[in-house]
Amino acid sequence: MSSWQNEVRRSKRTHLFSFVGGTRPKGHVAEVYQSAVISQCKNSKNCILVFCKHWVSAWDAADEILGAMKRARFCIQPPGDTRTRRSFEWYIPERREDWSVFIRPEQLNKIEDVLSKIPEKEIQRMREVVIWMIPRVTYAHPSANWAEIGFRDAVDTALVELTKRVRHIKDNSSTGTAVAPGKLALWEA
Template sequence: MSVMTVERHLWKGSNQHGIPYPSYFHPSTSQQMLTWQQKMRRLRRPHLFTFIGAPRKGVEKAAIRNELIRQCGESTRCSLVACINSEGSSKCYKPSEVIKAMSSSEFCLQAPGDSFTRRSTFDSVLAGCIPVFFSPHTAYTQYGWFLPADGEEYSVYIDGEKGNMRVKIEEELLKIPRERVERMRNKVIDLIPRVTYKHPNASEVDAEFKDAVDVTIAALAKHVQTIILGGKNKSN
């Protein structure tokens, strides 16, 4: 049995396959997708980086998250969207707030939360914001069917293991050459269709627009074929 899940249990066998979390955009046609991608390419991005999330307590991953909040809050180049503001309302569930922050930033920090993966990773791709990962299990070991095998094509990795978060995120991001930033952002925007879910009421059969479901079905069929051929080879 093959299981499709938004987060694989990495140590429980190879029959689990990670698929993207649903984000906010569900286009019905390839033209809607193309229009969105063009918009993300044209946007001015005044902020170097952004973090969207809330502090955590009582978990090991909280140290990374709290450090990112601290560094973002102290930087004039960072846009911080705290999930819980002083009035107790949550901005994290307001698509306009999330996409506005991400689409105005070059990089989006993706710290692990209660588990390794985050829906925010796919929100950042949707917004054309280059994800910055602090654990390989947030994306690299999860979504092989959807994301490039070479993480450097579309993302930045900063080792977030215990004791390594003395690194100054702003300084690390400023070291990246402008040409590489442009290449990564273009790659991220190119990835949008394959990690997006079409609107469920879409009636158009659009061969040009392969969404996350199309990618999943094709990859699963290939996976099953590999298993079948492997079994035949063993019997021979």
């Protein structure tokens, strides 16, 4: 794991941003965002675009996808793109500004301008947080022991967080304390 983290850390960042994705059908929640990102990426020498058609498996393009992400300072992830991203609550730091940049709707057509104003020192700090997250979103071999391999993987993290959540619910239900409805859901659909 540490060798992969070091490879990501040492990767030469030749481009400001990258986008891996494709267009969405008209009316899809992500269609406006995807179209704006793709258009800017196509028109910028500072962006790497890996255009994915919905019938192409990510496995078939894994080298191209990882290559693009390793060469970019920022990897664009528009909202509403996939359900998967919504289930990462337990795996990523709560303060999103520690590892990501929020581009407001009125800035949607100025992604390159927004990102180019971020100081290099801030970019490096954010990258370190992302590199720290890698083991938390990775699946280790099923027979691996986190103490032996030196990190907790996604399954370990989920089990720890699920245990905390169950204890919290149990403690609050036995004392009669109300639990906020949003806190009862294990993940949002």
